[in-house]
Amino acid sequence: MIAALPLGCLDRREHRSGGEQIAEAAPPPAPGPLDVPPSARDAVSLQAGFAPIVSRVSAAVVNVSSVRFVRPPTPERIPFFSDPLFREFFGPRQDDGSDGQPLPGPRVQREQSVGSGVIVSREGHVITNAHVVQDASQVRVALPGRPEMKAKVVGVDARTDVAVLKLEGGEFAFTPFGDSGAVRVGDFALAIGNPFGIGQTVTQGIISAVGRGNMGIVDYEDFLQTDAAINPGNSGGALINMAGELIGINTAILARGAQGNQGIGFAVPSKLARAVMEQILEHGRVIRxxxxxxxxxxxxxxxxxxxxxxxxxxxxxxxxxxxxxxxxxxxxxxxxxxxxxxxxxxxxxxxxxxxxxxxxxxxxxxxxxxxxxxxxxxxxxxxLPEPKPEEPVQAPASTGALGVEVAALSDDLRRRFGIPDDVKGALVVGLGPGSPAARAGLGPGDVLLEVNRKPVASPEQLKQEVDATGARPVLLLAWRGGQTRFVLVER
Missing domain, CATH: 2.30.42.10 (PDZ domain)
Known part of the structure; x- marks a missing residue:
């Protein structure tokens, strides 16, 4: 079975106003102070190569970086926590160094991802892949020759793996949309992006196939296939024709055990990407x-x-x-x-x-x-109903003095672990090996209700009260399985 994977990341409503200009397929934008002259339409020659095309569009291909927090996978062999609900929540066990009983490690990990994007309007709209920015708490964009800047996520459509960002700060050079429906097998194509986070890179190939589907990558697949070298980090980058127009958004590569380019890459056709963008700008989402x-x-x-x-x-x-x-x-x-x-x-x-x-x-x-x-x-x-989004994963708060990580009690977590609505506190999600909290008998799934007889309703309150205790022992009230008990934690 062929396995096709999103290019992924390294390491790992805003409405359109009448005055905004969305790039058109034809004619190309008139030369302006931010536009490279349309020399890309000159015939490709052995002497010039593809340089005229690259000089025309490279300023509009950007690097996209995002930060998010994820739930790491959990081994199957965790006693007691082998229940699927607990396995999804807790990370690998570690030995706490006291009684030899392993304890789950931290559940939430920080993940930084790097991908690519294409500016497609003078106002600063950027198309990238949904998997590059989905669930991100922060997104930044680096433009060639300009300082890195924050980007707003206008909308994400996971069903096509397309996302729209918005940059602020004046006018931007942009790449016009081409007609992906007119693309033929054998046409030249250039892939521009940020592979492996090394910086903007251009590769050349041909269109190997059109209308590729049934790859199991996203719900709606109508991919252009190319042999232009694309690698992890190219996600969201541009697939360009010989007129310097955007014909696709690079999305996935064929994977058969290898991690890099194997000459089979897939791009969302520009016609589909543009239709998704226009719906996001108009409605904030895609209506199907x-x-x-x-x-x-x-x-x-x-x-x-x-x-x-x-x-x-x-x-x-x-x-x-x-x-x-x-x-x-x-x-x-x-x-x-x-x-x-x-x-x-x-x-x-x-x-x-x-x-x-x-x-x-x-x-x-x-x-x-x-x-x-x-x-x-x-x-x-x-x-078509919108897919129900997963509850955002928040970074756990850490009380370094006790060696415990806690998370806020959300509706999702209450449902998963059977915690009643009247239980207020901070949920233990991780313990450091040999930490004071581990030695005191605390475990993942406990809810900490009080610190030194003072109620706490959030991880922030818990940390504040623990820090105020100084080096003295901390008296905690913990809820576990419907019962409460006092736990004295000595440093």
Whole structure:
């Protein structure tokens, strides 16, 4: 099985006003004080190489760095904490050095990621990959020849791995959108980005394939494939045509055990990236139509089993959601959708992409094959619900004197660990090996309610009260499994 992975990171509503200018595919922007003259349209020659193109667009390709806090994976062999809820929360065990019983280590880790991005409007809109900036607490952008600056995350669409950032501070050089639909296999392409965090790098190749899907990378896949060398850190960088136009956002590479370039990279086509950006700028999110079916591709064997010609192309309906647009339209399990709005479908990916491009409330005509006959149906699309975001992971507060790390009690954590709403305090998420807190018998999952008989309702309050104690022993009141007990921690 081919494994394709997002390029990833190293180490690891704002509305558009009428005056803002979004880059157009054609004609190219007129030369201005921030624009390199359009010499990229000159014919590529052996003498000039690709330098005219690179000089035109390189100022608009930026480095993107972000900081976020993540839950590290946990070994399976943790006694008591082998429950899935605890395994997801706690990190690897460590020996506390006292009674020989291992204790879970810190649960939350700081992760710094490095990727790339492309400025696509004079006002400073940047397109990058969602996985570069998603759940980040801080995002910064470094422009060629300019100081690093903070960037605002305007919106993220994980279903296409596209995110939009906004820079402030005047006008910016930008790269115009090209027509990714006109890209042909064999066309030259340049990949520009920040591989391995070493700085802006340009590589050259060709378009190896178009319309790549079913890679298991994101929900909506219509990738351009290229052999231009792209590596970790290229995420969000530019794939450029010979007119100096943006035709794709570099997103993933083929991975078969190796970590770097193997000559097979994937880019979100500019047409899709631009459509996502425009919806984010207008609505703050991407609004998609929903039919309410589970589908799969028609294979010759499946077509034969369903009593259809082996060359049948389209999407087999394997399930229909109750109350959905599909059910109301009369779609049934086993139907093969072969055309949408009079246009033939090639496979399930084709149907999925076309439905996603439609709007809620749109009426679509479907032609399906059912029991050897053709049936015409009309469906009124629902709105595809937004995926429920995970609760942001906050950095744990550390009380260095006690050797314990604590986190705020969120609704998610209360639900996961069965902590009642009336329990107020700070949740223990990690203990240092041989620390005073570990020797006193505290463990991950305990909730610290009091410090020296003073109630604490947050990690910040806990740390403040512990620091005020100085070098004296600290009397804690801890909640564990529905019971409270006093714990004396001596330094």
């Amino acid at each position: 139509g929903a039919l309410g079916v589970a589908i799969q591709d028609v294979t010759p064997a499946l077509a034969e089993a369903l009593g259809m010609p082996p060359d049948t192309r389209g999407a087999v309906v394997s399930d229909v959601s109750a109350g959905s647009a599909a059910e109301k339209a009369g779609l049934r399990r086993g139907d093969v959708v072969v055309a949408l709005r009079g246009e033939h479908l090639t496979d399930g990916r084709d149907l999925r992409m076309r439905i996603a491009e439609a709007k809620p409330g749109d009426k679509i005509e479907l032609r399906v094959l059912r029991d050897g006959r053709s049936v015409e149906l009309t469906a009124t699309l629902d709105e």
